Amino acid sequence: MDNRGSTCSHPVFGEGEVLAERFRGQEFLVKFRTGLKLWIRKERLFFFGPLREEKIDQISARRMTEAFRLGIVPRRDIEDFTFGREEEISQFKKAIEKLKKGTGDCLLIEGEYGSGKTHLLEYFYHIALKDGFLVSRVELDPREVSLARPKKVYREIIHNLRFLEGEREGGFRDFLRRASGLDIKDHIYFTPLLSSLKKLEEDGLKAEVWWQWVEGESTKEYAIENKFYRIKGSYKIPALYDFSTAVDFYCYLLSGISYMARELKFSGLVLLLDEAETVAHLWDTHSFLAGLSFLEGLIHTSLNLPEWKKITPNHLHNGMRPTPYIYKNSYLLLTIAMTPLPDGSISNRIRQIIKKSIPLSPLSERACQECFYHLVNLYLAAYPEFTLSPLKEREILFSALQRKNLRDFIKFTVDYLDVERHAVTCRRNLKPRPSLSL
Amino acid sequence: MLPIPKEYAKAIINKLGSSGTPPEFGLEFFTIGLDKYLKVIEEEYLTSLLKFRLSSFKMVVGNYGGGKTHFLYLVRNLAFKNNYVCSYVALSPVECPFDKLELVYRQVILNLMPPLKEEDLLKPLPKGIDFFIKSWYYEFKNQTKEADSPLVVNEYLKNLPATESSSFSNAVKAAFQAYATNDEEGYATFIQYLKGEEIPREVKMRFRISEKVEKTNAFRMIRSLAQWVVAIGYSGLILLFDEAERGISISSSKDKRRALDNLRQIIDECGNARLPGVMVFYAVPNEEPLLDGTGGVYEALKQRLRSSFTKTNPSGARINLEDLDVPPEVFLERLGKKLAEIFSYAYSFSFSPADLEKTLNLLIKNCLSSYLFDVSYRRLFILALIEAFYRLKENPGKPLSEKEIKEILHLHQKELAEKEKEEVEKEEF
Numbered sequence: 001m002d003n004r005g006s007t008c009s010h011p012v013f014g015e016g017e018v019l020a021e022r023f024r025g026q027e028f029l030v031k032f033r034t035g036l037k038l039w040i041r042k043e044r045l046f047f048f049g050p051l052r053e054e055k056i057d058q059i060s061a062r063r064m065t066e067a068f069r070l071g072i073v074p075r076r077d078i079e080d081f082t083f084g085r086e087e088e089i090s091q092f093k094k095a096i097e098k099l100k101k102g103t104g105d106c107l108l109i110e111g112e113y114g115s116g117k118t119h120l121l122e123y124f125y126h127i128a129l130k131d132g133f134l135v136s137r138v139e140l141d142p143r144e145v146s147l148a149r150p151k152k153v154y155r156e157i158i159h160n161l162r163f164l165e166g167e168r169e170g171g172f173r174d175f176l177r178r179a180s181g182l183d184i185k186d187h188i189y190f191t192p193l194l195s196s197l198k199k200l201e202e203d204g205l206k207a208e209v210w211w212q213w214v215e216g217e218s219t220k221e222y223a224i225e226n227k228f229y230r231i232k233g234s235y236k237i238p239a240l241y242d243f244s245t246a247v248d249f250y251c252y253l254l255s256g257i258s259y260m261a262r263e264l265k266f267s268g269l270v271l272l273l274d275e276a277e278t279v280a281h282l283w284d285t286h287s288f289l290a291g292l293s294f295l296e297g298l299i300h301t302s303l304n305l306p307e308w309k310k311i312t313p314n315h316l317h318n319g320m321r322p323t324p325y326i327y328k329n330s331y332l333l334l335t336i337a338m339t340p341l342p343d344g345s346i347s348n349r350i351r352q353i354i355k356k357s358i359p360l361s362p363l364s365e366r367a368c369q370e371c372f373y374h375l376v377n378l379y380l381a382a383y384p385e386f387t388l389s390p391l392k393e394r395e396i397l398f399s400a401l402q403r404k405n406l407r408d409f410i411k412f413t414v415d416y417l418d419v420e421r422h423a424v425t426c427r428r429n430l431k432p433r434p435s436l437s438l
Numbered sequence: 439m440l441p442i443p444k445e446y447a448k449a450i451i452n453k454l455g456s457s458g459t460p461p462e463f464g465l466e467f468f469t470i471g472l473d474k475y476l477k478v479i480e481e482e483y484l485t486s487l488l489k490f491r492l493s494s495f496k497m498v499v500g501n502y503g504g505g506k507t508h509f510l511y512l513v514r515n516l517a518f519k520n521n522y523v524c525s526y527v528a529l530s531p532v533e534c535p536f537d538k539l540e541l542v543y544r545q546v547i548l549n550l551m552p553p554l555k556e557e558d559l560l561k562p563l564p565k566g567i568d569f570f571i572k573s574w575y576y577e578f579k580n581q582t583k584e585a586d587s588p589l590v591v592n593e594y595l596k597n598l599p600a601t602e603s604s605s606f607s608n609a610v611k612a613a614f615q616a617y618a619t620n621d622e623e624g625y626a627t628f629i630q631y632l633k634g635e636e637i638p639r640e641v642k643m644r645f646r647i648s649e650k651v652e653k654t655n656a657f658r659m660i661r662s663l664a665q666w667v668v669a670i671g672y673s674g675l676i677l678l679f680d681e682a683e684r685g686i687s688i689s690s691s692k693d694k695r696r697a698l699d700n701l702r703q704i705i706d707e708c709g710n711a712r713l714p715g716v717m718v719f720y721a722v723p724n725e726e727p728l729l730d731g732t733g734g735v736y737e738a739l740k741q742r743l744r745s746s747f748t749k750t751n752p753s754g755a756r757i758n759l760e761d762l763d764v765p766p767e768v769f770l771e772r773l774g775k776k777l778a779e780i781f782s783y784a785y786s787f788s789f790s791p792a793d794l795e796k797t798l799n800l801l802i803k804n805c806l807s808s809y810l811f812d813v814s815y816r817r818l819f820i821l822a823l824i825e826a827f828y829r830l831k832e833n834p835g836k837p838l839s840e841k842e843i844k845e846i847l848h849l850h851q852k853e854l855a856e857k858e859k860e861e862v863e864k865e866e867f
Binding site for chain 1: 710751
């Protein structure tokens, strides 16, 4: 519960104002009138007025506890369950503020497996969504969503694209419906497409085929059966090429989406790519280079560099219908998460282009403790009949701190609390042995 | 133990004696050491968490013949008692591999069961979407005045909340209406669609069924199924995946990775409460080979599914049937006594306590010493025990000698090995 702003008094430092609290409200950060700012234990302070205590409802607490048992943090609670990442979050917030002013950027988050990269991306996803951006988070995979196959990545980006419209969450189709009102005259793809979409009957199968095609799905099945559903690559609308060299085309499309987003008064497009190290998991050199090209293309598109707004022999272009990488201006924030590769050359190459690398170090002990008390608090709210002695609480914390990474730390804590709860229940259910009476 | 009807007891003994696999009924009479898990499943999940429209996932680990199917059946019976819809699916690399979720969806639909009563379990079990829709209709009919009126049916269907996939929702409603109006052909078409098979395009257009069940929307269809069963009045949906390792024992590493990724996605969907009122049980003999890989999805699954420490935790993500806090010899002794009691009811036969004890002790000793490292020792014990019971019944007053016990064990061990080999060969491709 937020006790910020409460007034309190300390026997030595005098009166002050609460700025923050931690450890389930056991410590408060107080700004004293002398100017001192200190973390002080609750019992050393006198409060003018009752303290507000956090009441978590049992259902939410149970929901979260169950997710922690499975070793994950539920998406909707991500903002309340992120600890010790102030620096990384601040960098991301600066980047989205910059994008609001019209300048895109690229960030690289590097950390070992289990260090919390995916968690952080999820957190970024939420803040960007709430802040009026179009957001898409994609988990790359060497086989299914490989950077060497730009169409597959595009399809995944489109599939996961979301934005908020009041209380409602919208997807790519909602976005394009809104975009059909825009006057986009010279986008080789969206100009004819948006005008075609306006003419289609909304619920008809033909519209559905079109939508699937726009989304990067294969519509071959429909087209084989009926020519009516064949969407041909023609002079007016180029096909969605599935070549590894079509990186220019997909960067052009994504920058086009970011441009339209801006025209529709969204703040821009935020792309979050997870597991980018998979670019190096490819065994054939051609695919590896194609993947790297796409990644570099995306990075340059996000940086909105002028030379990428034209077709030049210096850049990789598809042979069917070469396009510039950037349509007009791109308003794109690209955030890439990557586990450092044993062969540092690829990481270095990516780092050289991005320049803004955020190394993700293990959480500090202080942040782990904060996370731990938050967990215990939730657990007690989930199982109100369960009590935990301070001694046992410290014992669990001590053991949990030995765990190798954050996910393990969380899962271990909840498992331990479960075992303890069941042990207590068993002890409580044991009937006392009847005493012998003579 | 309560007295068991003779025929009921006989059926249990016959089923156990013929294959060593559990029958679908009467399991409670010979269950050992699972109480703590079942209690938690009922109290913390079936009557609590799932009713809040949350979801959960449990991995059930137990060796071959270690009681996985027995456990899943018990969960199913508990679920029925609490008004849950269940689907018990035996995964296989051919019919139901986990890398093809659209096939998993089909199997879930083909094995769908409304809550059944104890006595229903004795008969061949009715299951599948066809039976399920009919049961839904008859439930509606029992509870509704003028249920035959098309207006009443329309009004009822109109007021049902939509599911995430409108195609799924439209198809189940259309099937219900077709059945209510005796449109047999129409009914068969919608059932066909719900089973994941192709149906004529004009029917799709007319009833606004635009989605085809495929890998891209299999999750959405399973979610829609879960939303629908809750909407029509059930507490939720329990999915029981048995033999899960076989669903993943696929030749290519690409398929295995995809299967594991699907598994990770199911766990994450459960953790994010995106499968409302759903609990998934996924039974494997040993998670080690399943998670034997490095990086990506392997690491993610290891971190989700492994226990943090060795203490038994009935609430944990992993239910270990080998770790029941009951030593193997005590487990077998208790099981032997319970089965002896069922055998007594089945054949109105009283064992001589001394003969029974001697036979049981010899069997336990030999089963555990000779087959200490054999993963199927529980199944082997059951098969041999029932054979020993028959011999005791035939020759009252003559307890079995150690030599006889060893012969019986050897015979059944050979039978089990052959059966296992046969099953593997059957599915090789």
